[in-house]
Amino acid sequence: MRLVKWFTLFLLTLVSVTLSAMSSVPTPEQLIRTSDLDIHKPINFDLWPKAIKQSFNPTLTGEVKLASDKNRSHLVLTEQSDSYEFELKTRANDFTNQRVLLPEIEFDFVTLNHKIIPIAQSLQLTTHPHWDYILGVGDVWRTDDQGNLFQVVMPFNLVEKNQNCVHNGILTFVINPKQSGTTASQFYYQISSETCLYYKVDMWGVGAVKQKINQKIKQKAKQAVTQNKQQELVESQLTTVLTSVQQKAVVRYVNQQQNKLPIEAISQLPIAEKNLSQLDMAKLSLTKLIKPTDMTMYGLAFNGQYYVSQCQTRAGLYPFCEELVMPSYSTAKTIFGGLSMYLLQREYPQLYHQKVSEWVPQCDLPQWQDVTFLDLLNMTTGNYDSGYPTADEGADHSQQFFAASSHDSKIKYACQQFTRKSQPGTKFVYHTSDTYLLGTALNQFVRGMKGPQTDLFKYVFGHDLWPKLRLSPVAYETRRTSDKEQQPFVGFGLFFTRDDVFKVTRYLANVAAELFHPASTDQGSLTNFASTRYDQSFWKQNIATHTDCAEPHWLPYLSGYGGISVVLVSPTIQYFYFSDSGIYDWSLAITELHTRQAICSKRTKHD
Numbered sequence: 388m389r390l391v392k393w394f395t396l397f398l399l400t401l402v403s404v405t406l407s408a409m410s411s412v413p414t415p416e417q418l419i420r421t422s423d424l425d426i427h428k429p430i431n432f433d434l435w436p437k438a439i440k441q442s443f444n445p446t447l448t449g450e451v452k453l454a455s456d457k458n459r460s461h462l463v464l465t466e467q468s469d470s471y472e473f474e475l476k477t478r479a480n481d482f483t484n485q486r487v488l489l490p491e492i493e494f495d496f497v498t499l500n501h502k503i504i505p506i507a508q509s510l511q512l513t514t515h516p517h518w519d520y521i522l523g524v525g526d527v528w529r530t531d532d533q534g535n536l537f538q539v540v541m542p543f544n545l546v547e548k549n550q551n552c553v554h555n556g557i558l559t560f561v562i563n564p565k566q567s568g569t570t571a572s573q574f575y576y577q578i579s580s581e582t583c584l585y586y587k588v589d590m591w592g593v594g595a596v597k598q599k600i601n602q603k604i605k606q607k608a609k610q611a612v613t614q615n616k617q618q619e620l621v622e623s624q625l626t627t628v629l630t631s632v633q634q635k636a637v638v639r640y641v642n643q644q645q646n647k648l649p650i651e652a653i654s655q656l657p658i659a660e661k662n663l664s665q666l667d668m669a670k671l672s673l674t675k676l677i678k679p680t681d682m683t684m685y686g687l688a689f690n691g692q693y694y695v696s697q698c699q700t701r702a703g704l705y706p707f708c709e710e711l712v713m714p715s716y717s718t719a720k721t722i723f724g725g726l727s728m729y730l731l732q733r734e735y736p737q738l739y740h741q742k743v744s745e746w747v748p749q750c751d752l753p754q755w756q757d758v759t760f761l762d763l764l765n766m767t768t769g770n771y772d773s774g775y776p777t778a779d780e781g782a783d784h785s786q787q788f789f790a791a792s793s794h795d796s797k798i799k800y801a802c803q804q805f806t807r808k809s810q811p812g813t814k815f816v817y818h819t820s821d822t823y824l825l826g827t828a829l830n831q832f833v834r835g836m837k838g839p840q841t842d843l844f845k846y847v848f849g850h851d852l853w854p855k856l857r858l859s860p861v862a863y864e865t866r867r868t869s870d871k872e873q874q875p876f877v878g879f880g881l882f883f884t885r886d887d888v889f890k891v892t893r894y895l896a897n898v899a900a901e902l903f904h905p906a907s908t909d910q911g912s913l914t915n916f917a918s919t920r921y922d923q924s925f926w927k928q929n930i931a932t933h934t935d936c937a938e939p940h941w942l943p944y945l946s947g948y949g950g951i952s953v954v955l956v957s958p959t960i961q962y963f964y965f966s967d968s969g970i971y972d973w974s975l976a977i978t979e980l981h982t983r984q985a986i987c988s989k990r991t992k993h994d
Contacts, residue, residue: 412436413593415530415538418561418572425459429579429591432703435557436540438501438526447498447527447537447562448633449600453574455489460592462487465701470585470969477786481517481548489576489594490515492543494522497633499640503527503539506636509864510546510882519546521553521861521882523710524640527562537562542707545578545590549792551714551866551879551948552583555683555698555705556590564600572596580700582683582714584949584967589701639860646857647709647886653686653694660689663983670979672696677950677968683713684885685964687980693889712861713888713965715881716947717819722891723865723877724822725924727829727847728764729898735836739764746828746835749798754807760832762811763825764924767912770805771816776915779805780817788820794872797823815912815921819878822924826877844875856890858883879948888953888963896955899925899943906940906987925955933974936987946971956986 412435417424464471475482490513495506505522512519525541538561545554556578563572578590629637653671657664669675672685679699686695698705705711715722732738739761744751758768772779779785788800801820808814830843837846844865853862866880867873883891902923903910909929911922918929920941927941934940945953950966952973962976980986 413575415536415561424573424593429577429589429702432706439528449598450495452597453492453594455592455594457488460487463589465589466587474585477783478790486517490518497636498527499637501526501528503541504636504640508860517548521712535565542710544712551716553712553714554578554581555711560596579702582965582967584969648693648889650693650695653696656694666983667979671976676970677966681966681968683965688889688961690959695885712882716879716951718945718947718953719879719881720822721924721945724825730847743828746831750802758811763821766815766817766821767812769807769809769811771808776815777817792869794868794870794874815914822878826875858887862887892953892961896958896961899955900958903943907938934978934981935991937989937991940987
């Protein structure tokens with residue numbers, strides 16, 4: 388009996404040790420080996436190594452290639468929803484077993500103090516059938532006194548091919564300058580959260596790292612470590628050791644840090660703002676409606692201060708919340724489509740009344756002859772199948788548009804799918820294809836005005852608005868068709884960090900205040916909800932229906948697929964949440980905010 392008890396205890400101990408080992412992030416020593424490392428389940432992010440602040444870290448540059456191992460890559464679907472089944476049914480070729488593998492991730496980098504800075508931090512296209520990626524700035528530190536090994540922990544994001552879904556992950560590997568040009572180590576990666584309604588998965592695994600470290604930098608690093616000198620990253624030193632591209636990456640990073648808004652934890656809101664000391668934070672976070680693991684992030688801009696939540700995942704808190712990338716989805720209809728029209732019409736007052744058929748030859752059809760750019764912006768073209776505002780968008784045939792990767796296929800759907808049912812400008816029917824068509828027409832228009840090589844996204848945003856707003860590198864690419872046309876999607880396909888969201892939202896709030904003044908005016912198209920309108924790509928809701936506002940008060944807002952809302956309360960107050968909950972109702976949060984800080988000027992009297 389004692390032997391049985393002892394043997395049982397031994398087995399339990401062995402299982403415990405094994406599980407413990409499987410739950411630990413690989414050490415630098417384990418990563419240096421090139422085999423015999425496998426992780427059998429995701430690791431809580433609280434257990435990941437944290438950057439060690441050291442008095443000296445040499446400047447390193449180089450190139451890294453990461454290739455996942457198909458035998459040590461894991462993918463587990465965490466939710467098999469109706470949305471997943473619909474996508475699987477309507478675009479089965481996009482859901483093969485190749486999804487378990489990462490694309491080959493290849494990037495140049497430069498280190499600065501304790502940060503590793505990828506030279507390219509916007510959307511990177513790959514040859515993988517299902518995934519592209521975005522890299523963020525991570526941590527790097529020495530793991531030995533000789534300066535031979537440097538551990539890297541950095542954020543990365545998988546972006547579904549031809550779509551807007553973003554899966555947020557972290558990877559770790561070791562930089563070993565002595566093994567430059569060889570398979571120097573292994574890397575471990577893990578994805579435990581996403582903003583993607585239909586595809587929620589845990590992914591983790593191991594792969595091989597190939598690296599090439601700049602020889603000049605490697606020698607300087609070795610000398611500096613040997614002499615135990617403090618590193619001084621002054622401009623003159625950077626000039627001597629970095630290429631112009633690397634210098635620009637460092638300057639861009641430094642400027643980005645300096646230009647970031649002073650964002651604080653949302654938990655500080657009741658403490659910092661006296662008017663909101665009694666605010667019910669559970670209502671602001673929509674806890675009763677949205678599961679914490681479905682909430683990517685929520686935030687509030689309040690009178691010049693900025694408050695944001697932590698980034699919850701299925702494996703604890705995401706360590707790089709500042710770098711976490713969020714998709715725009717249909718908020719791009721306002722940000723890209725709406726702002727393009729708003730800004731271009733200042734230069735070309737006749738823009739709103741341009742005929743679609745005159746700028747898009749594929750739409751030189753009877754049903755498009757009298758449809759204007761403004762009709763497309765308002766989604767009141769008069770061309771549709773169902774008169775119910777959102778029926779066409781949810782129909783199986785809509786996947787012909789969303790699955791198409793070429794401009795020819797997308798524009799054919801946009802121009803030919805729907806027939807004339809009503810007079811343009813009179814009835815709202817929601818079509819993402821209408822916004823794509825608007826983007827195509829605007830692209831042709833700016834080329835006609837500025838030259839045949841002009842690109843709408845670069846002209847309006849990349850060269851103008853984004854630099855003015857000082858957005859991150861993440862925002863400087865958009866989803867486009869994969870053919871030679873490279874047509875921006877416009878209706879979805881943008882990417883932002885939390886700092887970007889606050890800056891863009893603040894700008895939009897000022898635009899909305901100009902367009903929709905006074906707020907009591909009921910303008911815009913009727914939708915499938917009595918208290919909601921659609922006007923120049925903005926949604927608007929009359930909050931008098933669920934608050935004590937004494938007269939109608941129409942709040943403009945943006946809405947994105949899966950559960951994304953951006954509410955433009957005023958030029959000084961904005962609220963947003965990014966989720967994949969399928970919840971689009973923000974009224975609980977705004978009503979609670981209104982009870983502490985009046986949103987409308989006239990309120991009913993209370994006894």
